[in-house]
Amino acid sequence: MSRPRGHSHPALKRQEGLSNLTDRSVEAVRQLLARGDLDKFTHAASRVGFCQRPIRLHGQSATIDARTGEVSSTFSSDEAPLGVLLTRCGNRRESVCTSCSRVYARDTFEMIRCGLEGGKGVPERVAENPLAFVTVTAPSFGPVHSTRGGRLCHPRGQETCRHGRSMSCTTRHEKDDAVVGSPICSECYDYRGHVVWQYHAPELWRRAIQDVSRQLAALLGVPSSRVSKIVSRQYGRTAEMQARGAVHFHALFRLDGPSSEGLGAACGVGVDVMVEAIEAAFARAQVVAPPTFDGDRSRVLRCGEQIDIRVVREGTRTDDPDAPITGEQVAAYLAKYSTKDTSLAVPDGAHVHRIKETCAQVHEEAMLRAEQRRAGEDPAVPLDAEGRDHYALIGKWTKELGYRGHYSSKSRCYSVTYRSLRRRRARFQRVMQDETERAKRAGKPVDLEAVEKTLRVEAEDSETTLVVGMWEFVGAGWSNEGEVEIATAAAARAREYAQLKASGLQ
Ligand SMILES: [Zn+2]
Ligand SMILES: [Zn+2]
Ligand SMILES: [Zn+2]
Known part of the structure; x- marks a missing residue:
């Protein structure tokens, strides 16, 4: 002002x-x-x-x-x-803070880059190991307006939804069109499912990551307990809010040799094995989210169907200028997203408002249950292992649209801290x-x-x-x-x- x-x-x-x-x-x-x-x-x-x-x-x-x-x-x-x-x-x-956010972006860039090619205490041999760039998205919670790379948004002819609304949109949306990301019918859109998924997304990521190691073991034909003696998967990742208000993850995966041989140890396994393991792990990963209220259902949460994996490096150093994607580009790309403010990255329209409202509502229901429990009642929504209501803390993350994870993180041996x-x-x-x-x-x-x-x-x-x-x-x-x-x-x-x-x- x-x-x-x-x-x-x-x-x-x-x-x-x-x-x-x-x-x-x-x-x-x-x-x-x-x-x-x-x-x-x-x-x-x-x-x-x-x-x-x-x-x-x-x-x-x-x-x-x-x-x-x-x-x-x-x-x-x-x-x-x-x-x-x-x-x-x-x-x-x-x-x-513009100043500090720039420092943070620079550090994210350095963290990712050192994991790519070494430096600042990270051995240069990391640059010899296989590398892939992976994008994991949220599943669909209902059709939304989208740019579709310049194609028609959602051509569906005469089709109408159960609210009598047309399910068709034949506009070619520009990227900054305010409607992009918002539902074609907001009554059909599964806001509760969206919020519950987002709230559990960090756990979904964690499980998938753990499973990558198991998948590597299976592909290499060794017991899971022995896989770290052959390879270790390292990653640096950032989270980004899409226009529809759902978080998605970008990560660089690097395959190192045995972790006992130190950060970036030489790896004798090709990038194909790593790609296959990542694909399988993210396709299988799931979290069963408990119901959010008495009468609600449990939800089996998964990643979106399209997981995009692009090979950055085969495992030998290539300096081909025509290579589709370079480590430097990826590092810059990831750093850019780490400073975005959720509430600003997504147009603050009715859709985002509705997501926040749903977070607040799920939180209120949890508070109500806490009261019922104090009064000696036993609500149908079970408590977690620590005896807390699963959704007691969701209200804290309303501004982040229910996402409670970090915006950038890495495995212990990916790069510098x-x-x-x-x-x-x-x-x-x-x-x-x-x-x-x-x-x-x-x-x-x-x-x-x-x-x-x-x-x-x-x-x-x-x-x-x-x-x-x-x-x-x-x-x-x-x-x-x-x-x-x-x-x-x-x-x-x-x-x-x-x-x-x-x-x-x-
Ligand atoms: Zn500052
Ligand atoms: Zn549209
Ligand atoms: Zn509808």
């Missing part, structure tokens, strides 16, 4: 070269100037990459040599620019910043060799240093909307600048 531009403020223009300031951000700048905090604010904001909702912490930490117990340095939030230590919010959602990527980046930024400040003082260019050397020494030292901290959560976010706007605008500027630099124009 940005108001039209007021007047640009010269001090801020000098600070960040910003234009198009709203009255709100001009007011925020005025306040910062009055307190003498503008420089500190810019400094603090740039240190957290202009995060829109930074976490504010109070306290101190000490770096200790684990061998001697000597304290080599201390840090207190009092020394930080605004008297608080700021850390990034780290939110993956673009709608919450997000945590190690974050640690690596934090270390690099700190060293780079120190070196930049030192260079500025000395009036010299940044010495990249010195940066590299420090990083190397620190990596060797990291096993013998301990960082002990006592931190207290003060709050989240900037002080006011104006400050959020300044941070957001500065983040956009920083991005433009980085793009300019990357394109060689700077």
